[in-house]
Amino acid sequence: MADKKIPYKIYLEESEMPRSWYNVRADMKNKPAPLLNPDTLQPMTAEDLSGVFCEELVQQELDETNAYLPIPEEIRDFYKMYRPSPLVRAYCLEEKLQTPAKIYYKFEGNNTSGSHKLNSAIAQAYYAKKQGLKGVTTETGAGQWGTALSMACSYFDLDCKVFMVKVSYEQKPFRREVMRTYGASVTPSPSETTAVGRKILAAHPGTSGSLGCAISEAVETAANTPGYRYVLGSVLNQVLLHQTVIGLETKAALDKYNIKPDIIIGCAGGGSNLGGLISPFVGEKLRGEADYRIIAVEPASCPSLTRGVYAYDFCDTGMVCPLAKMYTLGSGFIPAANHAGGLRYHGMSPVLSQLYHDGLMEAISVPQTSVFEAAEQFARVEGILPAPESSHAIRVAIDEAMKCKETGEEKTIVFGLTGTGYFDMVAYEKFHDGKMEDYVPTDEELATYRAMLPKVE
Ligand SMILES: *Cc1c(COP(=O)(O)O)cnc(C)c1O
Numbered sequence: 001m002a003d004k005k006i007p008y009k010i011y012l013e014e015s016e017m018p019r020s021w022y023n024v025r026a027d028m029k030n031k032p033a034p035l036l037n038p039d040t041l042q043p044m045t046a047e048d049l050s051g052v053f054c055e056e057l058v059q060q061e062l063d064e065t066n067a068y069l070p071i072p073e074e075i076r077d078f079y080k081m082y083r084p085s086p087l088v089r090a091y092c093l094e095e096k097l098q099t100p101a102k103i104y105y106k107f108e109g110n111n112t113s114g115s116h117k118l119n120s121a122i123a124q125a126y127y128a129k130k131q132g133l134k135g136v137t138t139e140t141g142a143g144q145w146g147t148a149l150s151m152a153c154s155y156f157d158l159d160c161k162v163f164m165v166k167v168s169y170e171q172k173p174f175r176r177e178v179m180r181t182y183g184a185s186v187t188p189s190p191s192e193t194t195a196v197g198r199k200i201l202a203a204h205p206g207t208s209g210s211l212g213c214a215i216s217e218a219v220e221t222a223a224n225t226p227g228y229r230y231v232l233g234s235v236l237n238q239v240l241l242h243q244t245v246i247g248l249e250t251k252a253a254l255d256k257y258n259i260k261p262d263i264i265i266g267c268a269g270g271g272s273n274l275g276g277l278i279s280p281f282v283g284e285k286l287r288g289e290a291d292y293r294i295i296a297v298e299p300a301s302c303p304s305l306t307r308g309v310y311a312y313d314f315c316d317t318g319m320v321c322p323l324a325k326m327y328t329l330g331s332g333f334i335p336a337a338n339h340a341g342g343l344r345y346h347g348m349s350p351v352l353s354q355l356y357h358d359g360l361m362e363a364i365s366v367p368q369t370s371v372f373e374a375a376e377q378f379a380r381v382e383g384i385l386p387a388p389e390s391s392h393a394i395r396v397a398i399d400e401a402m403k404c405k406e407t408g409e410e411k412t413i414v415f416g417l418t419g420t421g422y423f424d425m426v427a428y429e430k431f432h433d434g435k436m437e438d439y440v441p442t443d444e445e446l447a448t449y450r451a452m453l454p455k456v457e
Contacts, residue, residue, distance in 0.1 A: 008091060010253040012084040018248040019071060021241045023060075024279040025351060026067035027286040030358055032237070032350035033325035035061075036312060041456060044322050052219065052230050052321075053238075054127040060238040067283075069241065071123075078122045078155060082111040083245065087253040088417075092381040094401070101404035103397060104261070105417040106250045106277065107384065112178070115387065115419030116273045117148035117233050120242035124231045125152035134227035135159025139189065139214030142168055142342045142389070143175030144419060145233030150184035160184035161228075163191065163217045165344075166209035167337060175423045189214035196220050196318035210334040211345050216318025234270025235315065235324070235349050243276025250414065251280045261292060263400055265415040267392035268296040268305065268363070269342060271349030277416045282360055295400075296352065296363040297392040299371070300440045301339040304329050304348045305356055305363035307446060312456040313347055323454060326353040329441075330449030336439040340427035341368045342389035346449075366395050367438035372431040374398050375421070387419040388427055 025031055034043035049058040060069065071079075090103040108116035128136050135158050140146030146162040153160035162184050169176060169188035176186045189209050190197040196216040200207065207213075215232070222230035233239065254261065264281055266274035274296055284290040296305055305327045314331040315321040328347040335344045348356075355361045368388075375391035377398065378384070386394060397415040404411050421428065430436040 006089055006257050006259070009086040009088050010256060011086055012249060012252055014080055014084070016252055017076065017079060017084050018245050020068035021071055022244045022248060022279050022283060023063060023067055023069055023241055024283055025064045025237065027283045028354065029286070030354055031064050032354040035322040035324055036456065038314070038319060038321065038323060052222065054124070054131050054133065054229055056127045056130070057124060057238045060241055061236060072126060075123050075126050079245065082118070084249050085110055087250055090382055093378060096381045097398065097401050097405065099401040099405040100408060100410045101401040102410065102412045103401055104412070104414045106246055106414070107417045108246060108273070109384065109387070109417065109420035113144055113148035113151055114422065115144040115148065116243060116246060116276070117145045118151060119245050119276070120233060120239045120272065121145070121148035121152035122155070123242040125149065125156045125158055128229060128231070129156040129158055133158065133229055135161065136229055136231045137161040137163070137218040137222040138231050138233065139163045139165070139211060139218045140168070141165045141211045141214070141344055143172050143179070143423060146179050146184065146186065147175060149231065149233065150179040150182035153184065154182040161218070161221060162186045163189040163214040165189055165211060165214050166207070171426050172423050189217050191217060193217070194220045196320065200317065208337050210317060212315070212317035212331050215316035216320050219316065219320050234272040234345065235347065237351060239272045240275035240279065240349055240351055243272045244279045246273065246276040246416065247278060247280040250277060254414070259412060260290070261414040262411040263293045263295065263413045265295045265297060265393045265396050265400070265413065267343060267389050267416070267418060268298050268348065268352065269389060270345045270347070271352040273416050273418045275349055275352050278361070282355060285360060294361040295396055296356070296361055297396045298363060298365050299339065299341050299343050299392065300365045300367045300438065302329070302335045302344055302346070303365040304346060306365045309450060309453070310353060310357055311453055313453055315347065323456065324350050326350050327356065328453070329446060330452050332452050333449040338437050338439055339368065340388060340430060340436065341371050341392065342387065343392065364396055366392055367440065369431065369436050369438050371395050372428065372436065384417065385421050386417060387421040388424050390416070390418040393417070
């Protein structure tokens with residue numbers, strides 16, 4: 001069944017690594033809506049943004065015209081330690097499923113942080129260093145972003161303060177120790193170290209925390225500490241931009257063998273890996289050069305695209321960050337504590353939100369037990385232990401491959417395998433012990449948070 005002329009792994013040469021990031025906004029007819037200043041509700045200017053972010057990153061955040069932004073050599077040098085990442089033909093999975101579909105995955109787990117997040121962490125740390133900053137603050141949920149950023153900061157000799165969502169801090173002590181190995185300080189959030197943390201703790205004693213809340217604490221700390229800026233691992237335009245190395249490499253690898261994907265699938269938390277994977281392909285769609293089916297996969301317990309609204313909302317629980325127009329569940333939304341699969345953010349990247357709104361991309365939500373079933377099925381034949389987040393994409397890739405089995409179609413499916421799951425064994429254990437539940441928020445619950453959206457427009 002398998003067409004063995006294509007190797008199991010398509011590697012690119014170091015010299016074939018992208019020299020520029022691709023800025024899909026340059027090709028979008030409908031641009032994503034601007035971020036709004038939370039005080040004035042006017043679009044954030046470069047000056048407003050530079051209080052929070054590094055200057056060059058502000059330029060990238062606002063750039064809607066340049067399609068290609070050169071990757072500085074210092075960043076490419078770091079990329080060379082773990083890139084180009086392989087595009088793998090999932091021959092073993094195809095065989096196991098007995099599907100005529102051809103399945104490929106772009107594997108981003110081949111670095112110590114265990115995920116794609118290092119692609120943006122190193123860029124953000126580089127610009128912070130270049131600007132002469134002392135350090136950066138950030139939030140981390142499952143811990144991958146915090147780990148990636150602590151690696152990047154130690155490389156450029158920057159201080160790194162991480163606010164880690166309390167439930168993860170407690171469930172993933174080893175993640176925390178990896179960050180400390182790279183020199184970062186890690187504080188469980190909400191904490192008593194910030195005004196917003198104390199406020200949230202007073203209002204919700206015993207809360208297990210959320211990403212939105214950790215963001216508020218990190219932003220406050222950056223604002224109050226001279227020489228520090230806040231950096232974010234997803235959602236923002238600049239992060240999607242850095243992550244386009246994933247899509248550019250994927251496209252280069254496919255082009256080597258003249259492979260045209262029919263379906264491109266990625267998991268979506270804040271949207272950075274998916275945005276990075278699909279951008280070059282969406283660019284072709286926008287320019288009328290090619291067509292692809294693109295599918296975003298999100299957890300049924302945190303369904304921002306499939307059940308959220310497209311509206312301006314706060315990016316954080318403490319409402320100190322700019323407002324973004326995005327598909328959102330409301331910044332007060334916190335996924336159920338038994339949700340173990342990551343992708344817990346209440347909103348979605350404004351770029352992806354606009355693309356989804358314009359019908360350039362589909363979205364599907366999947367319950368977490370079905371995600372872990374797919375993870376296990378994949379691990380048993382392909383060897384890699386996938387991160388729960390990545391396994392959302394595996395779930396839908398398998399589902400699409402099984403549809404091909406019914407219809408006999410030989411579709412080519414490409415999905416993003418964003419990382420490994422070594423630190424997610426508590427979640428895997430729950431699944432194996434039959435203790436994992438599929439929590440799906442009710443319409444009433446979602447309506448409560450939607451009613452709290454800021455009134456803009
Ligand atoms: C953070 C993370 C995600 C989700 O974040 P996006 O910004 O939506 O890409 C997915 N997979 C892994 C392994 C992650 O660490």
